[in-house]
Amino acid sequence: MRHVLLFVLGLAIGAIATANIVGALRQRDAYPRGLMNVMQHDAGVLHQAARSNRCDAAATVALDQLRSLSAGIETAVYGTDPADPPFAEYAQKMRTAIPSTLDCKSLAADLRNTDAACDACHRQYR
Numbered sequence: 534m535r536h537v538l539l540f541v542l543g544l545a546i547g548a549i550a551t552a553n554i555v556g557a558l559r560q561r562d563a564y565p566r567g568l569m570n571v572m573q574h575d576a577g578v579l580h581q582a583a584r585s586n587r588c589d590a591a592a593t594v595a596l597d598q599l600r601s602l603s604a605g606i607e608t609a610v611y612g613t614d615p616a617d618p619p620f621a622e623y624a625q626k627m628r629t630a631i632p633s634t635l636d637c638k639s640l641a642a643d644l645r646n647t648d649a650a651c652d653a654c655h656r657q658y659r
């Protein structure tokens with residue numbers, strides 16, 4: 534009987550510890566993943582604008598937001614530690630691949646560059 538009780542107690546402690554570790558890992562990733570998902574959303578708004586050839590206020594907001602969020606990639610992923618040099622390089626390349634102004638005529642082509650810069654980093658770091 535005692536052994537069974539100890540076994541059950543061990544299982545319960547193990548389950549609680551696992552849940553805590555999983556929770557902590559999820560929390561750690563919440564910032565980078567949140568940032569990435571908002572950038573993804575902004576890119577989607579811009580793609581939609583390019584497809585429908587309607588570069589309205591929402592598209593302007595998306596572009597501005599994408600640009601400002603891209604400035605925080607290193608901090609989101611590395612916190613206060615210095616980012617891996619190649620990672621910082623990918624991040625910098627992506628920032629330069631974001632169109633500086635919203636030009637509906639060239640937007641589709643501009644976004645191909647931006648997407649390629651996202652993918653380049655993802656291939657190595659995601």
Ligand code: HEC
Nearest residue numbers: 562565566569570572573576620623624627651654658659
């Ligand atoms: C310099 C590197 C880098 C660049 C540039 C980059 N990403 Fe990411 N991305 C990452 C990393 C690292 C992860 C994994 C984050 C994690 O799971 O903690 C990721 C994950 C993601 C995810 C999945 C998030 C989730 O919920 O798991 C999406 C969506 C995403 N990125 C979109 C983008 C878009 C859109 C761009 C370009 C506008 C972009 N990323 C540019 C490094 C980058």
